[in-house]
Amino acid sequence: MLGDQSSELSESNGENESPTLRLCANGACMKTTEVEAKLDEGNIQDAESSLREGLSLNSEEARALLGRLEYQRGNVEGALRVFEGIDLQASIHRLQVSAPFPEKPSTKKKVPREPPQQSASQHAASLVLEAIYLKAKSLQKLGRTTEAAQECKSVLDSVEKIFQQGIPDAQVDTRLQETVSHAVELLPALWKESGDYQEAISAYRRALLSQWNLDNDSCARVQKDFAVFLLHSGVEASPPSLGSQVEGSYVPRNNLEEAILLLMILLKKFNQGKGKWDPSVIEHLTFGLSLCSQTSVLAKQLEEVMPGVFSRVERWNCLALCYSASGQTSAAVNLLRKSLHKHERPDDLVALLLASKLCSEEPSLAGEGAGYAQRAVNNAQGMDEHLKGVGFRMLGLCLGKQAKVPTSDFERSRLQSESLKALDGAIAFEHNNPDLIFELGVQYAEQRNLKAASRYAKEFIDATGGSVLKGWRFLALVLSAQQRFSEAEVVTDAALDETAKWDQGPLLRLKAKLKISQSNPTEAVETYRYLLALVQAQRKSFGPLRTLSQMEEDKVNEFEVWHGLAYLYSSLSHWNDVEVCLKKAGELKQYSASMLHTEGRMWEGRKEFKPALAAFLDGLLLDESSVPCKVAVGALLSERGKEHQPTLPVARSLLSDALRIDPTNRKAWYYLGLVHKYDGRIADATDCFQAASMLEESDPIESFSTIL
Numbered sequence: 001m002l003g004d005q006s007s008e009l010s011e012s013n014g015e016n017e018s019p020t021l022r023l024c025a026n027g028a029c030m031k032t033t034e035v036e037a038k039l040d041e042g043n044i045q046d047a048e049s050s051l052r053e054g055l056s057l058n059s060e061e062a063r064a065l066l067g068r069l070e071y072q073r074g075n076v077e078g079a080l081r082v083f084e085g086i087d088l089q090a091s092i093h094r095l096q097v098s099a100p101f102p103e104k105p106s107t108k109k110k111v112p113r114e115p116p117q118q119s120a121s122q123h124a125a126s127l128v129l130e131a132i133y134l135k136a137k138s139l140q141k142l143g144r145t146t147e148a149a150q151e152c153k154s155v156l157d158s159v160e161k162i163f164q165q166g167i168p169d170a171q172v173d174t175r176l177q178e179t180v181s182h183a184v185e186l187l188p189a190l191w192k193e194s195g196d197y198q199e200a201i202s203a204y205r206r207a208l209l210s211q212w213n214l215d216n217d218s219c220a221r222v223q224k225d226f227a228v229f230l231l232h233s234g235v236e237a238s239p240p241s242l243g244s245q246v247e248g249s250y251v252p253r254n255n256l257e258e259a260i261l262l263l264m265i266l267l268k269k270f271n272q273g274k275g276k277w278d279p280s281v282i283e284h285l286t287f288g289l290s291l292c293s294q295t296s297v298l299a300k301q302l303e304e305v306m307p308g309v310f311s312r313v314e315r316w317n318c319l320a321l322c323y324s325a326s327g328q329t330s331a332a333v334n335l336l337r338k339s340l341h342k343h344e345r346p347d348d349l350v351a352l353l354l355a356s357k358l359c360s361e362e363p364s365l366a367g368e369g370a371g372y373a374q375r376a377v378n379n380a381q382g383m384d385e386h387l388k389g390v391g392f393r394m395l396g397l398c399l400g401k402q403a404k405v406p407t408s409d410f411e412r413s414r415l416q417s418e419s420l421k422a423l424d425g426a427i428a429f430e431h432n433n434p435d436l437i438f439e440l441g442v443q444y445a446e447q448r449n450l451k452a453a454s455r456y457a458k459e460f461i462d463a464t465g466g467s468v469l470k471g472w473r474f475l476a477l478v479l480s481a482q483q484r485f486s487e488a489e490v491v492t493d494a495a496l497d498e499t500a501k502w503d504q505g506p507l508l509r510l511k512a513k514l515k516i517s518q519s520n521p522t523e524a525v526e527t528y529r530y531l532l533a534l535v536q537a538q539r540k541s542f543g544p545l546r547t548l549s550q551m552e553e554d555k556v557n558e559f560e561v562w563h564g565l566a567y568l569y570s571s572l573s574h575w576n577d578v579e580v581c582l583k584k585a586g587e588l589k590q591y592s593a594s595m596l597h598t599e600g601r602m603w604e605g606r607k608e609f610k611p612a613l614a615a616f617l618d619g620l621l622l623d624e625s626s627v628p629c630k631v632a633v634g635a636l637l638s639e640r641g642k643e644h645q646p647t648l649p650v651a652r653s654l655l656s657d658a659l660r661i662d663p664t665n666r667k668a669w670y671y672l673g674l675v676h677k678y679d680g681r682i683a684d685a686t687d688c689f690q691a692a693s694m695l696e697e698s699d700p701i702e703s704f705s706t707i708l
Contacts (some may be wrong), residue, residue, distance in 0.1 A: 032069060045080055060086050061124060064131035076138045088128065092158045092222065099557070114429035125162060126176035129155050135185050140190060149190035149199070155183040167213040181218045188225065204229070205240060220275045221264045224284075229503040230259035231288055260288045264301065271306055273703040295325040313339050317351050320358075329358050333365065340372070349384055352376040356394035366402035373398055373422075389429025393436055396423035400443050404449075404661065412663065416447055436465040438471065445478055445704045448664065448695075454478045455474065466498055470707050476510055477707065481700040489514045502538065505531065505557065509564050512703040521572050528565045535561055563595055570601045578602045593623035600632055609636060627665055630658040635671045638678065651675050662703075666695035 022029045030543070034049045051062040063086050070079035087265070098410070114267035132155050139148035159180055166608030167180065184207045191200035203209040204226035207214075229236060239253050239596070250260035267273045268681040289298040298323035302315060310318070316339040323332035336355040340346050352372045359369025373395035380388035396419045403415035423440045430436050441456030457475040464471055474497030479488035490509045496504055508531050515524035535558045566581035579602060585595055600615035613636055635652035658665060 015269055030173040038290045047167055064127045067131050073136045076141050083131055086131055092161055119590045123514050125174055130179045133179050145190050152183050152187045154191055156646055180212055183213050201237045214687040215274045223266045224481050227262040230255040236563050267301055271304055276308055295322040324358055333358050340466050346491045347379050349376055349379050352649055353390055355396055360397040360401055363401050363405045363646055366398045367397035389426045392422050392426035419443055434460055442704055448698045450478055450482050473707050477700040481698050485514055486516045492529050517701055524568055531561045546702055559585050575605055593619040593626040597628045625661055627658045627662045630654045638671050638674045648675050648679050664695055666699055668690045
């Protein structure tokens, strides 16, 4: 056995001599040249005998030193021949019998000095186990990865036999710990190279669950490599074994959950200062959480990263992206305002485009978004010039949204014109962008330029190969606005043939409305019955206990089906059926302005005006911008204005406000004309009736804004 000193390669350097490598063990040393000469001649037995006699080593220890020497000389095949003579199991058995290894200390207050016999045993174990590890590395370099993995696994199996209670935190030889750490990291890599991915997964889990006494950096590398493998390998990992699961602990259900859990643990360690920051960890976590639409969780992780890791502007931009993806537009815009402040990075092109995109979704922010988009267009120079088209597109969308809340008709007309001009400018840069073609078509449709809208709708369908549902819906709506209902139905049927069953909800509702427009209410009712059958099938697919998120993700919205059927029955004056459908819809969504509007229509049809007015006003209390409710209240008050003149100013105000929000609402123009007529303003009434008549000729069966 070895004495108190481990076997090492050392250098001696005389004053006029070149450096000479020496082998030292048990207080004795010998020059490597003596051993190398015998190895070069192929006399492994003689070289082994020299070491055994010169350094007082046994056969396995001598071969371990010889093999390491050959490996360090770059002679991989020679090293492998030497390592083949080591009987690992016999060595481990001899080590266990000669000096049992200590168990983990129960307290850290007093660490006893290790006995010489234990020290000698650890040095011997270190030497033999390192030899087997180097044997695995040699096999790997020779392309024999499966054999290499088996040898590397035998190193860890032997360590578990020696340290049955796990490797203690103290009293462990440094070289032995290094060998174990290297073997733990190498084993899963070898299984991956050999193509045995389930074994690789088992090796990763063994590395993380067993007591190897790994340092923080080694543990972090294993965790990261395992997470990356789970995310990107395409191999479905089996669940962890029951033996490794702690009662009450969270058990990942799939690769994605396990990878995210590992990365979040790793990020927490970095934040606690238990490891060196690795930027790729947050990149992989971003990918994993984005896949499962958990960007709000990612935002929380970014917020917990210690200051100084990211610049504050970079952190704000990343957080804004996370919040925008999770639907928290206001929070995202506030962060981007800070990022784009004149004292930060006011010309950051990506931040400007993101800010304008978010502002384009809210009419109240559209003016601010137009400013960001214009700055983006101005800054898209040089290498970033290809983004100028995106800037023009965002500018067009913001101006189009801003046109919905102007202070005057002139201002609305100006904004609409500038919106189209900006989108036309974007087309010059991105003439093959389907989304841009679609948005330009919708802008033309909302301004009732149906010929141009039809052209862009067809271009969008051609560009996407008819694979995008909203293109077919848009074309059908344009055809309905042109009063070409039969052609719109043909387009809808063609879209239904190309659409999966669960995605047919919007198309079927459109088809039902087309049937009503063609005076086929019976067929419209049948279409809604088919929709209800889809709802039932969808419900069964989730089972009786459905979560709120599952209900929100339904492809066929049950509330919309019942509400649509109620509206259909109201147009047929089937008030009892309307009441039944509204009750079903109310069970799914208790508060809805659109549902209250339909309820008001029901009371109005039954000649009960007070409940009708109450329902419409309740709808306005829920949604003060509800155009149908404003028009309905204005209509009721205008009818009463024949006898009670004081109600006419209120009706005029409500109808004017409805037209401010939706200037293409023909019913609002019609009832405003009635108000002017009853008030004696014949010229104004004539203009309103004329506008209503013109809009009726180009009125789609659904608002164009419903497809955005």
